[in-house]
Amino acid sequence: MKTIVVIGGSKGIGQAVVKEQLAHNNVVSISRTLNSLEHPNFTQYVCNILTDELPVLPNVDALVYCPGSINLKPFKRMSVNDFTDDYEINVLGAVKAVQNYLPQLSESSKQPSIVLFSSVAVKMGMPFHTSISAAKGALEGFAKSLAAELVPSIRVNCIAPTLTDTDLSSRILRNDKLKLLHAERHPLKKYVEPEEVAEMVGFLMSDKAMSFSGQIFEMDCGLINLKV
Numbered sequence: 014m015k016t017i018v019v020i021g022g023s024k025g026i027g028q029a030v031v032k033e034q035l036a037h038n039n040v041v042s043i044s045r046t047l048n049s050l051e052h053p054n055f056t057q058y059v060c061n062i063l064t065d066e067l068p069v070l071p072n073v074d075a076l077v078y079c080p081g082s083i084n085l086k087p088f089k090r091m092s093v094n095d096f097t098d099d100y101e102i103n104v105l106g107a108v109k110a111v112q113n114y115l116p117q118l119s120e121s122s123k124q125p126s127i128v129l130f131s132s133v134a135v136k137m138g139m140p141f142h143t144s145i146s147a148a149k150g151a152l153e154g155f156a157k158s159l160a161a162e163l164v165p166s167i168r169v170n171c172i173a174p175t176l177t178d179t180d181l182s183s184r185i186l187r188n189d190k191l192k193l194l195h196a197e198r199h200p201l202k203k204y205v206e207p208e209e210v211a212e213m214v215g216f217l218m219s220d221k222a223m224s225f226s227g228q229i230f231e232m233d234c235g236l237i238n239l240k241v
């Protein structure tokens with residue numbers, strides 16, 4: 014049994030990861046609000062990654078960092094503070110989490126790994142995405158460089174999803190008409206469900222993914238990679 018720490022396990026993709034992993038692993042969630050889930054393998058802490066001390070944990074075999082942002086508006090309406098805020102939650106929060114639990118990950122004898130989240134907006138230029146693509150681009154650079162530094166003992170990978178049906182995207186997917194519209198603009202005629210991402214996270218943390226580190230996995234429903 015591994016101990017998997019999910020920063021942001023109360024909602025969205027992180028919550029789906031928690032649910033998927035509970036049957037076989039100890040899962041620790043750290044977020045500002047509590048998950049209603051109860052399970053003998055589940056522990057949770059209320060903590061703001063940006064302002065609070067992270068809980069002291071004796072063992073960490075895998076770390077998943079989920080907090081992120083969707084701050085979409087025209088560049089001329091973006092302030093420098095918007096860029097700073099997105100950088101803080103997407104990049105510096107991840108840096109803080111990794112730095113905090115690196116000693117435990119380094120001690121792990123259970124094929125330790127780290128999973129981070131980027132976005133399709135890094136590879137594909139989309140209007141109104143200047144701030145989030147800048148932050149996620151930085152995160153991808155961090156993930157690759159960190160993977161090189163921690164090789165061969167700790168694997169680091171990054172998942173870059175397209176639109177995923179979570180709290181974060183609830184305004185974009187707020188009704189059936191918008192859901193259909195956003196599904197239609199993807200070549201696979203769908204957006205992503207959080208459970209699909211959780212399965213990918215599960216794979217990347219597992220012993221089946223021993224050949225993968227320093228990689229960015231696009232879950233793009235064909236958006237970046239297919240021209241149809």
Ligand SMILES: NC(=O)c1ccc[n+]([C@@H]2O[C@H](COP(=O)([O-])OP(=O)(O)OC[C@H]3O[C@@H](n4cnc5c(N)ncnc54)[C@H](OP(=O)(O)O)[C@@H]3O)[C@@H](O)[C@H]2O)c1
Binds near residue numbers: 082
């Ligand atoms: N959803 C999408 O369409 C989409 C698309 C591309 C990429 N992504 C990326 O995928 C990742 C997961 O996204 P998601 O849609 O699952 O997001 P979400 O629904 O907003 O969930 C984020 C999780 O992080 C926690 N969190 C946020 N700020 C925090 C803070 N300061 N301290 C501690 N915990 C914090 C939230 O819990 P609390 O509110 O309880 O703190 C929540 O559990 C993000 O990095 C996002 O950028 C998402």
